Amino acid sequence: MKDAFGYGTGTFLFSSEDRFADIIKTSLSYRDVLLKIPNLKHSIDNLSPIYQYYFYDNPYKGIAGIEGLTHFHMTPISSLLNIIVAVAIGYGKTPNTIMFTLFFLCILLAFISTYNIVRCYKKSLLLVALIMVSYPLLYIITRGNYAAFLCGIGVLAFLNSLFINKKLDFFSLFLFAVAINFRPNSIILILALTLLFGIRKSIWPAIQILLVTAAIYISTYYILNFIYPDYTITTFLKALSVYFKLYVHDSQGDAFNSSMYALLRMFSNNISVISWVFRVLAVFILLAVGRLIFKKNSISAYYPFILSSIYILLNQVAGDYHLLIFVVPIFIIFINYEKWQNDIVTMRIITISTVLILVPKNYLFVNGISMQVVIHPLILLLISAYLYYKIETKPVVNFRKLSIKHKPGAK
Numbered sequence: 001m002k003d004a005f006g007y008g009t010g011t012f013l014f015s016s017e018d019r020f021a022d023i024i025k026t027s028l029s030y031r032d033v034l035l036k037i038p039n040l041k042h043s044i045d046n047l048s049p050i051y052q053y054y055f056y057d058n059p060y061k062g063i064a065g066i067e068g069l070t071h072f073h074m075t076p077i078s079s080l081l082n083i084i085v086a087v088a089i090g091y092g093k094t095p096n097t098i099m100f101t102l103f104f105l106c107i108l109l110a111f112i113s114t115y116n117i118v119r120c121y122k123k124s125l126l127l128v129a130l131i132m133v134s135y136p137l138l139y140i141i142t143r144g145n146y147a148a149f150l151c152g153i154g155v156l157a158f159l160n161s162l163f164i165n166k167k168l169d170f171f172s173l174f175l176f177a178v179a180i181n182f183r184p185n186s187i188i189l190i191l192a193l194t195l196l197f198g199i200r201k202s203i204w205p206a207i208q209i210l211l212v213t214a215a216i217y218i219s220t221y222y223i224l225n226f227i228y229p230d231y232t233i234t235t236f237l238k239a240l241s242v243y244f245k246l247y248v249h250d251s252q253g254d255a256f257n258s259s260m261y262a263l264l265r266m267f268s269n270n271i272s273v274i275s276w277v278f279r280v281l282a283v284f285i286l287l288a289v290g291r292l293i294f295k296k297n298s299i300s301a302y303y304p305f306i307l308s309s310i311y312i313l314l315n316q317v318a319g320d321y322h323l324l325i326f327v328v329p330i331f332i333i334f335i336n337y338e339k340w341q342n343d344i345v346t347m348r349i350i351t352i353s354t355v356l357i358l359v360p361k362n363y364l365f366v367n368g369i370s371m372q373v374v375i376h377p378l379i380l381l382l383i384s385a386y387l388y389y390k391i392e393t394k395p396v397v398n399f400r401k402l403s404i405k406h407k408p409g410a411k
Contacts, residue, residue, distance in 0.1 A: 012135070012360035013142045017050065020144030023102075024051060024095050027086035029060035029071050033228055037090035051095055063230040069246060072231060072239030076220040077181040078147045079231060083224070102146045106153060107131070109175075113157040116171050117164055118335065127156070127331050135360040136324040139256075147182045148321030154179025155186055155311070159328045162192050163304050164335055168205050177212035181220065183322070185315045187213075194293045195303050248316045256362065258376035259318040266374055282314050288388060299394060301339065302387040305329040305350050309380035323357055323376075330354045346390065353383045 014021070028051070034040055044055050060071045071082065088098055110131055115124040131137055140149045158176035161168050179186045190209065193202035224231050247253030249271055254262055260281060264274045289310065292298055308325045312318045329350055333340065340347040356379055362370030 012362045013138060019050070019142060020095055020099055021054075022143040022145035023082060023085055023147075024089075024098075024144055025054045025058065026060060026071055026074075027082045027089065028054040029058040029062070030083055030086045030228065031055075031058075032062060032230065033083055034086055034090050037087065040090050043090055043092045046092070047089070047095070051089075063235065066235060066238055067242070069242060070235075070239045072235045073243040074147075075181055075184065076217060076224045076231070077178070079228070080220055080224050081147055081150075083227060099141075099144060102149075103141065106146060106149045109150075110153050110156070113153060113171065113175055114160065116169065117157070117160050123335065126334065127160075127327065130327045130331060130358075131324065134324065134327060134358040136320055136322070136326075136358065138360075139320045140324070143321070145319075145321050148319070149324075151179040151182040151186060152322065152324035154182075155189060155325050156328055158189065159192060159304055159307065159325075160331065162196055163300070163328075163332050166196065168193075173205070173209055174212055177209055177216055180209075180213045181216050186311070188314065189307060189311060191289060191310070192303065192307055195289070195298075195307075196300060199293065253317040253319075254373065255370060256320045257317055257373055258312050258320065258323060258380075259315050260313040260377050260381070261316040262318075262373045263377035278316070285310065285314065292388075292391060295391070297394070299387075299391050301332075301336065301343075302346070302350075302391060304332050305354065306384050306387055309384045313377060313380055326354050326357045330358075346387070349383065349386070353379055 018025075028034070034055075037043075044052060047055075059069060061068055062070065063072075066072065071079065074082070085098055089095065107128060111124050111128050114127045115121060118124060136152075137149075140146070140152075154175035154177075157172040158168070158179070161172035176186070176189075190202075190206055193205050196202075197205075221233075248261075251265075254265060261274070261278045264278055268274055289306065308328060311325055312322060315322075333347060333351060357376060360372075361375055362372035364371045
């Protein structure tokens with residue numbers, strides 16, 4: 001409506017001039033791989049002008065431009081996905097066909113991984129429906145960031161398996177290990193194990209996750225290095241430092257960032273102060289959550305929202321793709337609805353807060369930065385603090401069975 005009435009841009013998505021950029025533009029930057037494909041020029045000439053521009057004037061450089069923005073900052077599994085897409089385009093597949101195929105496979109994987117947990121196709125379809133109607137999915141589709149989608153599916157499977165079945169099956173564990181390989185920051189969610197099972201019982205599942213994660217990393221790294229020898233640990237670290245400077249130290253990562261770091265940047269331009277305050281607050285939050293590990297009779301039903309919030313808040317760059325994790329709290333509430341009958345108010349607070357996160361809010365901009373950057377962290381901080389307060393102030397219940405003898409005639 002803003003756009004229609006002439007009050008400025010109203011869309012909450014990127015324009016069509018930059019469509020599927022996170023995968024198509026990045027994939028077409030692997031020129032050394034593409035140039036080995038026969039009849040490449042014919043395939044490129046058959047693309048629409050926007051994709052031809054991605055190939056001929058790509059902003060992401062190879063090894064020759066390692067001092068600037070490149071494609072080397074991505075993890076091996078993300079880079080492999082990009083190269084697979086690049087090769088498919090080189091052999092004549094259209095970007096639209098590739099996008100549809102990836103979308104279908106991701107949705108199918110979301111359904112299968114959920115069915116593996118709940119064993120009910122209607123509930124599995126519900127989770128898929130929640131994903132389909134969410135703003136993060138629209139963002140993923142229009143940007144073509146299927147690495148984030150696959151990461152999100154792994155995170156959903158991990159948390160659903162733990163908080164619905166109170167155990168971690170191997171398929172969910174494997175998907176979570178894949179998620180960590182796509183986005184190493186996901187490893188913070190291992191906190192879910194200790195919160196549910198305590199430190200001792202969570203050691204072996206954590207070791208399993210780390211072993212599978214390492215196996216996936218090593219295998220994808222050597223495959224990638226064989227296909228694209230320029231990708232090494234050295235070039236990765238060099239590119240990552242450039243990415244950190246541009247997206248964390250500078251302002252390129254601010255526009256669609258829901259983290260606590262982005263919130264702090266709205267109030268100060270002093271990066272040193274912001275970084276120091278962010279680290280202090282992050283440590284305080286982790287210590288507060290760590291305290292819950294040792295708390296008896298805690299309210300584990302609150303953990304999915306708290307963990308989802310930590311996942312977003314404590315990453316310096318948390319794009320809107322990763323908000324997909326908030327499908328978990330609302331889905332688990334539905335699965336365990338009858339258990340919330342004595343805590344309806346909190347259930348409504350979590351549900352409303354989750355829905356607010358899953359719908360677009362970035363219509364108002366200040367200096368090119370969406371006010372969503374303020375709204376999201378505040379929601380996550382305030383609601384998590386409220387849930388933490390409820391856990392800490394909950395009276396200890398003595399479940400010891402009492403033996404009561406009734407005398408004849410006693411009421």
